[in-house]
Amino acid sequence: MPQYSDYIYFGDNLETFDYFHQQVQDILGVDLKFFDSFEAMDMYFQEQEGQFFSVVFYEKSKSLSKDLSQLKKLVQHGKDTLLILIGNDLSRFEKQSYFEAGITNTISPRAHADVFESIRKYIRLYFEATTQTEKFETANTSFPQIGIPLGKRLFDIAVSSILILLLSPILAIVYIAIKLESKGSAVYKSKRIGSGYYMFDFYKFRSMYPDADKRLKEYMALNQYADAALSVNHRAMTAMISDTDAQLFTTDELRDVLIDDESVVKSSESGGRQKKAAFFKLEKDPRVTKVGRILRKYSIDELPQLFNVLKGDMSIVGNRPLPLYEAEMLTTDDSVERFMAPAGITGLWQVEKRGDNGSMSDQERIKLDIDYAQHYSVWMDLKILYKTFSAFIQKADV
Incomplete structure (x- = not known):
């Protein structure tokens, strides 16, 4: 049973690491360890195995085969490791390959702060669900x-x-x-x-079409509530969604995404949080086949x-x-x-x-x-x- 969380960044882009380090400190309230050597990180996992619930931000490299091999090794350390891929513009084949290798989510190298907030909630629930599953297995039930x-x-x-x-x-x-x-x-x-x-x-x-996430930006023009006074906010939100928040949802779940002038929400969002009116609405969503x-x-x-x-x-x-x-x-x-x-x-x-x-x-x-x-x-x-x-x-x- 993991006792606490351990946050790790793996990659060699120091600029991206500095940005992630700042966001993780500000929003998640934790420190972010840095590894640019897979061997060193793998050794660290072997030494600390079973003591942490580990969250790894894995920087996508130019070699898919190398990434897949390394990710599969990380997965072998146990189910208490949550792998999040840092990268943009993945092909369908790459997405499928990375997910099969153990990646559970993707995030842009310049993800907006709202995305890190969503990641924080995702990590919390993932940990709770993993702990619950472990309890079931411990009881052999x-x-x-x-x-x-x-x-x-x-x-x-x-x-x-x-x-x-x-x-x-x-x-x-x-x-x-x-x-x-x-x-x-x-x-x-x-x-x-x-x-x-x-x-x-x-x-x-x-x-929906497999590339529905990339189509969000072009469909903003079809917004039936389009208004000149809101165009600036729409452009800002479009840029943010196309590279960040859209990656947090599975393809078919994107049909529920609503866009307002403050944040990206889901149409079925609960919890009593009040949001302003959602402005993104398609009469006939072209993303649907x-x-x-x-x-x-x-x-x-x-x-x-x-x-x-x-x-x-x-x-x-x-x-x-x-x-x-x-x-x-x-x-x-x-x-x-x-x-x-x-x-x-x-x-x-x-x-x-x-x-x-x-x-x-x-x-x-x-x-x-x-x-x-x-x-x-x-x-x-x-x-x-x-x-x-x-x-x-x-x-x-x-």
């Missing part, structure tokens, strides 16, 4: 046994297995359609927080979550698993109880009429999540499933 009652778990296995079997032709057709329309993986994974702050890989069909529009309209992009259910990460009915940045905001006494219920594909607030059309407030959703956590049962799940199915039928008829 799997998450489904802790978070999902036996009757509900058996119901989930039966329903998810039957649905996967029945829907397999649709799953295959969607997979092929996505691959034919645009390059990239047909299914994407993102880290989500479920019951008991358990972190897992959340599956969805990709509904043609196939993606159909998938979203009928919620077909959610179908891969049936495999999450089969694995035990989620339940058919429960509270929606949250991205790391959002779960970090819901750690107060008045909202933490929502995490006592299993994570689910559909849930109580989704079948409420106001929840379906987006008019329900975050506070109302949290209240319904807590209500579900306190009273859920198989019969309650069946009622929610019936309402979900009815809503889908009505949606399809429109």
Whole structure:
């Protein structure tokens, strides 16, 4: 179990290190160790193994193969090492390769202070989720046994297995359609927080173009709320987003990014923090593929979550698993109880009429999540499933 955090910068660009060192000191309140020799850093890890929760800012070099080899060695020191890549303009192949090697996030060499603030929250939640997972493993107990009652778990296995079997032709057709329309993986994974702050890989069909993050800048011109008086702020925010904040979200999560004149936020942001009106809004987001529009309209992009259910990460009915940045905001006494219920594909607030059309407030959703956590049962799940199915039928008829 790591006792405290250790922050490390690996690379040879002293100017970038000085900038990161200042930002880490100002925003994270910690010192940043510097290594320009991988051998020295590797030796340091061997000496301190198991004593730290280490955060490594890894400077991208000109040799991909060298980076991948070194990153894989760092990962071998244990899961208490969080790797963040410093670099811009990565190709799809490079992104995939770096993530497979252990990178969990990327950051620009000149990232705005707001990005370091987001990184601070990300690190905190990552550490908490890792600690929670270690507790489960120490007790030699799997998450489904802790978070999902036996009757509900058996119901989930039966329903998810039957649905996967029945829907397999649709799953295959969607997979092929996505691959034919645009390059990239047909299914994407993102880290989500479920019951008991358990972190897992959340599956969805990709509904956006792979380079959606780089398209944010050009789509600012399509802003339906564009106003001459706001143009200066928009230009400033566009520059910041294209090189920094966009890298903090997975490709499909970028569909929820809102831009105002102060910061980058998410449309589902919670925690009681008041923000000014969001000015970035697209009537028809060009980042979404043609196939993606159909998938979203009928919620077909959610179908891969049936495999999450089969694995035990989620339940058919429960509270929606949250991205790391959002779960970090819901750690107060008045909202933490929502995490006592299993994570689910559909849930109580989704079948409420106001929840379906987006008019329900975050506070109302949290209240319904807590209500579900306190009273859920198989019969309650069946009622929610019936309402979900009815809503889908009505949606399809429109």
